[in-house]
Amino acid sequence: MAAVITGIGACSPLGCSFSESLETLREGRPQIDDIRNFPVDGYPYTAAGEIRRNGEVVRTPVGVDRKMHFLELALKELSSESAFKERYTPGQLMLNLGIGIDYFELETCMESEKISLDILLSNGLYHNIAPEMKELVSRWQFGAGYHLFASACTASAHAIGLSWRLLRRGLAEAIVTGGSDSMIFPGAYLGFGALGALSASDEPAPVKCHPCDLNSNGTVLGEASVVMLLEDSSRASGTPLAEIIGYGSSTDAYSVTDPEPSGEAAAWAVKEALDEAGLKPEQIDCIHLHGTGTVKCAPAEYNCLYRIFGERLKEIPAYSMKGQVGHMIGSCTALEVLGVVYSLQNQVVLPTVNFCTPHPEAPFRMVTGSPLHTPIRHILKINSAFGGHNTALVFKRWEK
Numbered sequence: 031m032a033a034v035i036t037g038i039g040a041c042s043p044l045g046c047s048f049s050e051s052l053e054t055l056r057e058g059r060p061q062i063d064d065i066r067n068f069p070v071d072g073y074p075y076t077a078a079g080e081i082r083r084n085g086e087v088v089r090t091p092v093g094v095d096r097k098m099h100f101l102e103l104a105l106k107e108l109s110s111e112s113a114f115k116e117r118y119t120p121g122q123l124m125l126n127l128g129i130g131i132d133y134f135e136l137e138t139c140m141e142s143e144k145i146s147l148d149i150l151l152s153n154g155l156y157h158n159i160a161p162e163m164k165e166l167v168s169r170w171q172f173g174a175g176y177h178l179f180a181s182a183c184t185a186s187a188h189a190i191g192l193s194w195r196l197l198r199r200g201l202a203e204a205i206v207t208g209g210s211d212s213m214i215f216p217g218a219y220l221g222f223g224a225l226g227a228l229s230a231s232d233e234p235a236p237v238k239c240h241p242c243d244l245n246s247n248g249t250v251l252g253e254a255s256v257v258m259l260l261e262d263s264s265r266a267s268g269t270p271l272a273e274i275i276g277y278g279s280s281t282d283a284y285s286v287t288d289p290e291p292s293g294e295a296a297a298w299a300v301k302e303a304l305d306e307a308g309l310k311p312e313q314i315d316c317i318h319l320h321g322t323g324t325v326k327c328a329p330a331e332y333n334c335l336y337r338i339f340g341e342r343l344k345e346i347p348a349y350s351m352k353g354q355v356g357h358m359i360g361s362c363t364a365l366e367v368l369g370v371v372y373s374l375q376n377q378v379v380l381p382t383v384n385f386c387t388p389h390p391e392a393p394f395r396m397v398t399g400s401p402l403h404t405p406i407r408h409i410l411k412i413n414s415a416f417g418g419h420n421t422a423l424v425f426k427r428w429e430k
Contacts, residue, residue, distance in 0.1 A: 031197070031198065031200075031262045031263070031264070032262065032264075032270075032273050033193075033194050033197040033198055033260055033261070033262065033263075033273065033274050033275075034260070034261065034262075034263045034266060034271070034272065034273045034274070034428060035259065035260055035270060035271045035272050035273075035274070035367070035371070036112055036259050036260075036261055036271065037108050037111045037112030037114070037258065037259040037271075038111075038256065038257070038259075038271065038367075038368065038371070039103075039104035039105060039106065039107035039108030039109075039111065039256070039257045039258075040104055040107070040254070040255070040257075040365070040368060041081050041100040041103050041254065041255045041256075042079075042081060042082075042252075042253070042254035042255070042355060042358070042365050042368075043061035043079040043080060043081060043082055043252055043254070043354075043355040043356065044061060044082070044354075044355060044365075044368065045082060045083065045084075045085075046081065046082070046083040046084075046088070046103065048111070048368070050084070051368050052368065052371075052372055055351075055368065055369060055372050055380060056376075056380075058354070058381060058383060059354075060236035060237070060353075060354055060383055060384070061079055061082060061354055061355050061356075062077055062079045062235050062236050062238065062239060062250050062252070062354070062355065062356050063077065063080070063087070063235045063236060064076050064077060064078075064235050065077070065078045065080065065214065066080060066087045066089060067080060067087070067089055067090065067096075067214050067215075068215065073216075073223075074223060074230070075219055075222075075223050075228040075229070075230075076235070077229070077235035077238050077250045077356075078213075078214055078235075078250060078251055078252060078253075078356060079250060079251070079252025079253065079356025079357075079358070080214055080252070080253060081096070081100055081212075081253055081254070081255075095157040095162070095212075096212035096214060096215075096253060097129070097130050097133070097210045097211050097212040097253065097255060097360075097361075098157070098159075098162055098166070098210070100210065100212070100253070100254075101166070101210040101257070102166070103255070104208075104210070104255040104257045105206070105257055108206065108257050108258070108259060112259045112267070113267065114204060114259050115170075115171070117204075117265075117267060118203065118204045120171035120172070120173030121174055122173075122203040122204055123171065123172050123173060123174055123203075123205075123206065124174040124175055124176065124177075124193075124196070124202050124204070124206070125167055125170070125172040125176040125177075125205070125206050125207070126176065126177045126179075126189040126190075126192055126196075126206075126207045127163075127176070127177075127178055127179065127185075127186070127189050127207065127208060127209055127210060128178075128179045128180075128181070128184075128185025128186030128188060128189045128208070128209030128210075128211070128360045128361055128363070128364065129159060129163070129180060129210055129211065129360055130159075130180075130185075130210065130212060130213070130359060130360040130361075131159070131180065131360075132157060132158050132159050133157040133159075133212075133215065159178075160178075163176070163178060174203070177189065179192075179360075180360065181415055181419050182359055182360065182415040182416045182417065182419065183320070183322075183357070183359055183360070183362055183363075183413055183414065183415035183416065183419070184279070184363065184413050184414065184415040184419040184420070184421045185209055185359075185360040185361070185363075185415075186207075186208055186209025186256075186360060186361050186362065186364035187279075187363035187411075187421035187423060188279065188419075188421060189207050189208065189209060189364075190208065190260075190274070190277075190363065190367070190423060191277035191278075191279060191421065191423060192207075193207040193260050194260065194277050194423075195277065197260060197262065203261070203265075204259065204260070204261045204265070205259075205260045205261070206257050206258070206259055206260075207257065207258060207260055207364075208255075208256045208257035208258050208361070208364035208367075209254070209255075209256060209360050209361030209362075209363065209364035209365075210254070210256075210257075210361050210364075211253060211254065211255075211360030211361040211362075212253035213251035213252065213358070214251070214252075214253050218251055219251065222251060225287055227248060227287070227324055228248045228249060228250065228251070229247055229248030229249060229323065230247055230248055231247055231248070235250075237384050238250050238384075239352055239353050239357075240323050240353060240384045240385065240386070241319070241321035241323045241327075241328070241350035241352050241353045241382055241385060242319065242327075242328040242331075242348070242350060242382065242385060242388075242389055242392055242394055242396055243323070243328075243384065243385050243386055243387055243388075243389060244387040244388065244389045244390070245386070245387060246323045246324065246325055246327070246389070247323075247324075247325060248323060248324055248325075249322040249323045249324050249352065249356070249357045250323070250352075250356040250357065251356055251357055252355050252356030253358060253361075254355075254358040254361045254362070254364065254365040255361060256361060256365050256367065256368065257364070258271075258364070258367065260274070263428075269428065270428040271371045271374075271375070271428070272367075272370060272371050272374050272425050272426065272427070273425065273427075273428050274423060274424070274425055274426075275309075275408075275424050275425070275426045276302075276304060276306040276307030276308075276309070276422075276423065276424030277302075277303050277306060277421075277422070277423050277424070278298070278299040278302025278303035278305075278306065278422045279299050279302070279419070279420065279422075280295045280296065280298040280299040280302070280419075280420045281295065281417070281418045281420070282294070282295030282418040282420065283417070283418040284418050285418065286416060286417060287416055288326055289327060289330035289331075289414055289418075291326065291329065291330050291333065292330075292333055293330055293332070293333035293335070293336070293337060294334075294337065295418070295420055296330070296331070297334045297335070297337040298420070299412070299421055299422040300334065300335065300338050300410065300412065300422040301338060302422070303410070303422035303423060303424050304338070304410075304424065307408075307426075309408060309424065311339050313407075314339075314346065314409070314410045314424075315346070315347075315404070315405065315406045315407055315409065316346065316347050316348070316349070316373060316404075316406050316408075316409045316410075317335065317346055317347070317348045317349070317394075317409070317411075318348075318349050318351075318366060318369055318373075318409060318411045318412070319331055319348055319349065319350045319394070319412060320350070320362075320412055320413045321349075321350025321351070321352050321353075321382070322357055323352060323357075323384075327414075328389050328391070328392035329391040329392050330414075331392065331412065331414075332389075332391065332392035332393070332394060334420075335412075344393055344394075345395060346395060347379040347397055347404060348379075348382075348394040348395055348396055348397075349369065349373070349379050349380055349381075349382055349396070350382050350385075350396075351366050351369050351382075353382055353383035353384035353385060354384075362413065363411065363413050363421070363423070366411065366413075367425075370409050370411055370425050373406055373409060374406060374409065374426075374427040374428075375427075376401075377403060377404065377405060377406050378401040378402060378403050378404070378406075379397045379401065379402040379404065380397065380401050381397045381398050381400065381401060382396050382397065382398070385398055386398075406427065407426060407427050408425070408426055408427075409425045410422060410423075410424055411423045411424075411425060
């Protein structure tokens with residue numbers, strides 16, 4: 031059987047629909063700007079990739095958990111485009127998502143003289159993701175069950191990978207998968223700032239994040255809700271967007287925050303994905319990187335991939351989306367699947383926004399200026415996360 035993606039619903043800095051998102055990708059417009067959704071006076075980091083509709087940042091009232099708000103909109107688009115609720119019974123539908131952490135409104139909490147969990151809950155300032163997801167699953171009638179992943183930057187990769195394996199082994203019939211996360215709240219910026227992960231550049235917001243660049247000095251946080259329908263190609267009602275053919279994951283537990291520099295454990299995940307896909311390294315035509323723009327990310331990714339591809343790695347076109355939109359943490363892989371779909375459908379590797387100067391320790395073949403038109407049949411998508419998580423997915427251009 032072939033596990034294929036047959037529909038996508040998307041809310042991200044690229045736009046509030048799948049079609050708008052692809053158009054923004056094509057145009058290469060930077061979508062990182064100064065934060066609009068909360069006051070940033072006194073904050074050392076003020077840039078973000080906020081969700082946009084028709085080019086304008088979408089604002090929500092204080093106390094709204096943005097990842098749940100936009101997840102609902104993404105599900106509605108996916109339902110409208112793929113008709114999954116009409117084509118499958120509730121007992122056939124499963125939901126597997128990468129998801130962000132519980133949300134609480136920090137600024138409102140700090141105005142109170144006394145804070146306790148009871149006060150947070152009674153005032154509606156604290157949003158516990160578990161009951162909210164349970165209610166969403168019931169309302170959308172995902173009767174075959176649901177799985178939530180909170181493995182930070184690999185959360186949606188784990189969700190997509192599990193979904194693929196369940197379908198491939200005949201343990202599920204149709205799965206809505208992807209991820210939803212929003213880092214656009216003060217707590218996220220304070221936390222990631224304290225970890226030293228955010229860009230301290232004094233450049234304008236749209237050019238603060240430099241994936242795989244010699245001048246990389248930190249990432250920029252963002253938000254996205256992207257869901258996709260994964261089903262057997264024999265059940266697809268239209269032309270599939272892409273086929274998933276391999277998945278691998280590993281954990282190195284090297285550091286809470288830093289990637290393991292040698293790339294050994296991350297390479298295990300890539301090898302597992304290639305083995306499951308039945309591919310040799312020379313059959314990969316393009317690599318979509320994690321590419322956060324942090325100082326240690328690109329060298330670790332390069333070392334990982336060099337273990338698999340050797341000197342050929344310098345010849346394989348590579349791409350990172352984060353320079354254009356920022357880092358979505360729990361939903362970054364789900365959003366970056368849009369770049370994979372774009373490459374497979376248009377047979378191009380897009381330029382990496384804000385990439386200028388090659389990193390001597392990570393001499394990837396990054397595309398700059400204009401898209402690289404080249405035959406693309408197989409794409410390797412890799413991601414990594416705090417805690418030593420590593421994932422790899424292999425996508426194939428749909429061929430009937």
